[in-house]
Amino acid sequence: MSQVQSLPVIVVEEGRLDAASLAPSWHAWARANGFAGQRGRLLALPGEAGAVEGYLFGSGEPAARPALILGLAGANLPEGDYHLEGTYGDPVLAAVGFRLGAYRFARYRKTEPAPRLAAPAAADAAEIDRLVEAAVLARDLVNTPSNDLGPDAFEQVIRDFASARGISVSAIVGDDLLAANFPMIHAVGRAAAQPPRLLDLSWGRESDPKVTLVGKGVTFDTGGLDIKTATGMLLMKKDMGGAANVLGLAHAIVSAGLAVRLRVLIPIVENAIAGDAFRPGDVLTSRKGLTVEIGNTDAEGRLILADALALADEESPDLLIDMATLTGAARVALGPDLPALYSTDDSLARDLMAAGLRADDPLWQMPLWSPYDSMMSSKIADVNNAGSGGFAGSITAALFMRRFVSRAKAWVHLDIMAWAPEARPGRPQGGTDHGIRAVYGLLKHRYPAI
Template sequence: MPVEFTAKAARRSLPVHLVHKDGVAEAGLDAVALAWAKAHDFSGEAGRVLVLPGANGAPGGALFGLGKNDDGLAALAFGALAKSLPEGQWHFASAPADPTLAAIGLKLGSYVFTRYGKKPGRELTFALPKGVDAARAERVSQAVFLTRDLVNTPTNDMGPDMLEKAARDLAARHKARVSVTTGDALLKANFPMIHAVGRASTIAPRLIDMVWGDKNAPKVTLVGKGVCFDTGGLDIKPSSGMLLMKKDMGGAANVLGLASMVMSAGLRVRLRVLIPAVENAISGNAFRPGDILASRKGITVEIGNTDAEGRLILADALALADQEKPELLIDMATLTGAARVALGPDLPPFYTPDDSLAAGIAEAARTTADPLWRMPLWKPYDSKLSSKVADVNNVTTDGFAGSITAALFLQRFVENTRSWAHFDIFAWNPSERPHCPVGGEAQAIRALEELLLRRYPA
């Protein structure tokens, strides 16, 4: 890995001095470092790195800007160090306000997607300050890297079959059990909507079912949308709308990342992960606008648009999850463009009827600097999904409140679960930030790991 952590600083390790905005004079720097900072107009701007000169032209240390506040987002900005410091051994001259979150930010900033030939980032060895939960920093960063790798991999190497392989590989590392229902067996097992959405692809649709942990522990179930590519189906997307559709399995990637953290931490849960994995393709047997599909739950669904396929496959998976009445059911999906119109790419909305769960999620999001925003399950909008020929339509006709109505559609398939939350994520960084490059991203799973750690400690 480009950034390795050590418990103690080596003799030749170089210091990183933490500087608040306009706080250079109070940072404990010597006269040479102060002069260098002044010459380079360094005033502690958040995320800025300035390498200090040492003997014989070699680096002698570095300054890192904290900005005005030591908040969580500032901690993630420590990722800039992974991109800017020269290779070698480093340590913090003073401890960050949240050393574990700073270590996570530093590690996340080192990520490079190398599968197709891009070179890894700079090799740094960083001595962690006191108070760091090193094990957590490692498991969180590895889970985020897994998520990013899965989303970044194009569909020719990450179809439904390869997504199944990724789930099996993860399960093997943690001695979890996996069963998979594939192709026409989906019809026999009563997953008609997963089959309908995925049957046009040359790679068969499937439902991946992973189970881990003590069967007597509280049941926590994760459901992730695994649309490995979305053409839009017969309601075909324009070419520009397909450019990022390799990321339409971002919900599946994120629940696998969260599962990785849960299993690595050894949380006291019976974990179940359900991933309906399909490609929404076009062929002679593709499902059509106007079709009426049966669902696992028995609800009939009129297809108003084949490009609203994610909620269909999630509905069958949620109905299965709901049958065993889990204590907590979480689904994650790159479900609607409406969510991005409302809140942008960096702030995913979540929906839950459980106020206590919502408060816990919001607090965990703040603690981990993993931004989330609760949106309402506004019941008056439910009628917008009405159908004259079936129990429900998969889309509305007016185009308003698309993320809310999608969540309301999913809620119909959850009746017995004690607590349920739906996350409408983007799973993509459109612009580079200190802790993440442009590309696939883990969203909400660091916050959810915090929530689960509090509820179900190992």
């Protein structure tokens, strides 16, 4: 895309109009229209015969400006070709913000065509593309309803994803899960019309550090026999948001050629209700051998993740990361925009939070507070899957899963929402990416491409 053929989007910080080096006529036009760089404001710049020759975009006060502030421009500009001018900070994140703000989910209805942005001259265009593609992959999957993304369809999506990137993939499906010792994945998904399964992807050199990603892939969650309310089920198509974000992260890792031996494990189930659904009070024996009393069938995500984490842990990876839309308690504590981060390595957690702040993909560390382990005690099994008393629900879920990780050099659990209830810069309302840029930024620093 030639910049000669595209319109400029001139980014102006609030109160810095005089420093924007505008043509005198445009400067006077901005003054006449009260434009002073206010956050998110767009002002069309007139040319000859009434044509629009560009736009001013207000980025607001620098101290309060998120890195993806250009998402507000991408969300509101009409279709067309654009390039950036002015003061916009990190050129990669500026372009990523613009393009993610212009995201549209158009599978089921016509949408207005999105504006197109040329990569800034100083930016790594390939890096912009991979970060946008990673987020769009996650968003499209989360936004797709369960009738078009049940376990069968999700497996096919993953197989196509792997094939396009030279990633090896295998699957264990249905009763074969029992033979392969994944009893909790099987128990959670056996009542659905489409059988449960575990997808196992691998990529990279065997000699490189082992990084394993695990994503919760519940394609729909009724709550099981502890059934959710109608309102509680409305967004349960997004219960595979952990798997969607893990796939987006895997795309970025592979596209960048990071020096890791990557493994991706995605347990896929629908938590349905039928005559063979697992029940409150059942005791399941996990892959690790721990017995689990079912205190609540709606705490199913941690069950399927436990079997997958146990498998991942068996080869002692250098870094084990899971992503899951796991608890409403994390949203109560931190809201929809800030995923809860748990880790067995506090230094790693700090590095991840710093990477998230740089990439406008924030995370917040929560404690693996061991005294709360007692909330999951059981009189007949090693552990109960649901904490008692209603307190610290996100922490007890993380503590439950920690029991299944013992060999990994470091483990990270991200309790994400994968949904934006309200639009904000770079994140339109709906299914969204959480944690991809933060984790990718850390991995890129630790394991750069050779």
